[in-house]
Amino acid sequence: MEKREELYAGKAKSVFRTDDPERFVLVFRDDTSAFDGEKKEQLNRKGMVNNRFNAFIMDKLEAAGVPTHHEGLLSATESLVKKLDMIPVECVVRNVSAGSLCRRLGVEEGLELNPPTYELFLKNDALHDPMVNESLAVSFNWATEAELTRMKELTYKVNGVLKNLFDEAGMLLVDYKLEFGRSGDEIVLGDEFSPDGCRIWDKETRKKMDKDRFRQGLGNVIETYEEVGRRIGINFD
Numbered sequence: 001m002e003k004r005e006e007l008y009a010g011k012a013k014s015v016f017r018t019d020d021p022e023r024f025v026l027v028f029r030d031d032t033s034a035f036d037g038e039k040k041e042q043l044n045r046k047g048m049v050n051n052r053f054n055a056f057i058m059d060k061l062e063a064a065g066v067p068t069h070h071e072g073l074l075s076a077t078e079s080l081v082k083k084l085d086m087i088p089v090e091c092v093v094r095n096v097s098a099g100s101l102c103r104r105l106g107v108e109e110g111l112e113l114n115p116p117t118y119e120l121f122l123k124n125d126a127l128h129d130p131m132v133n134e135s136l137a138v139s140f141n142w143a144t145e146a147e148l149t150r151m152k153e154l155t156y157k158v159n160g161v162l163k164n165l166f167d168e169a170g171m172l173l174v175d176y177k178l179e180f181g182r183s184g185d186e187i188v189l190g191d192e193f194s195p196d197g198c199r200i201w202d203k204e205t206r207k208k209m210d211k212d213r214f215r216q217g218l219g220n221v222i223e224t225y226e227e228v229g230r231r232i233g234i235n236f237d
């Protein structure tokens, strides 16, 4: 496999073509951004930590029957992935209230949500990722009803696997965002799962162990990502 030209550079990752038209290289960079790119910083080792974290989680999900685009690690900061036709809708599950849910509904942070909530957001930086619903997604042809049903089913399946994984390691999976794409007739999990795209708290102390450390200027961002990883069994050496 040969890495070719850069196809797309996102805020924290870049996608490169390969000599195989069905496979891309995903490069996890140290760039970190929040608030639609308003706050930006380079965090040393973040690319490596998130690449390893994501590979570990994607392997767990694949083993639990969730189809993912992840094919394997290529280097400390690079992974090989399947090419997907991405669906421009983000799927968010919340087990505990935090973030935009609290701002939108005026509820306090830290309420257990049972059953967990499920929300859809349009992936659009210029519009600040507005909340949408299945009706809008179908009418605007972002996805079919069957695709949306499968995305919801897979998003909840991920919740079952990961809530348990973090719980057993003394942590609370507060919420997370997933993105899906099409590979032939199949709906496949794309993008990444890392502390950049979810909220994780220590069960006992409720210490924030995710990107809120960066958003809220709490410090020790990458050291804490590594602590989360080590607790679930990832070796970063």
Ligand code: C5P
Pocket: 090, 092, 098, 099, 100, 101, 129, 175, 176, 177, 196, 197, 198, 199, 211
């Ligand atoms: O901001 P909000 O509370 O809606 O985010 C819910 C979850 O989805 C958080 O874990 C956040 O990190 C993640 N998210 C994300 N990328 C976005 C929007 C939300 O990773 N564009």
